Amino acid sequence: MYLIVGLGNPGGQYAKNRHNIGFMFIDELIRSSGFGPERNKFQSVMSEGTVQTAKGPVKALALKPQTYMNLSGNAVKEAAxxxxxxxDHIIVYHDELDLAPGRLRMKLGGGHAGHNGLRSIMSHLGPNFVRARMGIGHPGQKELVHSWVLSDFYKADTWVERLNDAAVSALPLLLAGETEKYQTEVMRLAPAPKLDPKQANPQP
Structure with a gap:
């Protein structure tokens, strides 16, 4: 079984924030075939499902911790x-400042780079879980980071929906152990906008 976690903050005021792109992915995943209705458990909104892969069906638990970002690890630890x-069977989808908007990069282990959700998970489980790093770009100045991640995507950021659709569509590759192929396929299905990795999204 895989535990697939999307990071974000609960509440309508945060729903469209850049920090909530992990929640957006889980919402798209649960809407896909193979997952049951949402229910509340493990301090989270969760759904159990099955993903059909080339190696056969794989059970998965989709999880959106409702603890707020900096306590995400409490919920992930409980479910795990x-x-x-x-x-190594826990996959965490999260926003990544150090990737250009629309880029996806997979990574096993490593640090938290100041991301409070990752920091919390690492404090409970150690570093050796899988990260699906979803690029949101950087505002260019450190003092702007907090307001950047807690502000909404622009209406022109149509890549967000495409990226989440692609990440869900290609998931059978990831759950079959084909991590590099998964990353490549997601980027093939949803090419990122051609922006410098250190530049934020342009104003529409």
Whole structure:
């Protein structure tokens, strides 16, 4: 079984924030075939499902922690302990400042780079879980980061929906252990806008 986690903050005021792109992915995943209705458990909104892969069906638990970002690890630890899921079968989708908008990069282990959701998960489970890093771009100045991640995507950021659609469509590759192929396929299905990695989204 895989635990697929999307990071974000609960509440309507945060729903369209850049920091909530992980929640947006989970919403799209749950809407896809193979997942059941949402329910509240593990301090989260969750859904159980099955993903059909080339190696056969794989059970998965989709999770949106409702603890707020800086306590995400509490919910992830609870779900992982209940289902006895090892860290290398935990995949965390999160916003990534150091990637250009629309880029997706997979990574096993590493640091948290100041991301409070990752920091919280690492404090409970260690670093060796899988990260699906979803680029949102950088505002260019460190003092602008907080307001950047907690502000909404622009209406012109149509790449967000395309990226989430592609990340869901290609998921059978990831759950079959084809991590590099998954990353490549997502980027093939949803090419990122041609922007410098250190530049934020242009104003519409």
């Amino acid at each position: 302990a209940f289902y006895k899921i090892d860290p």
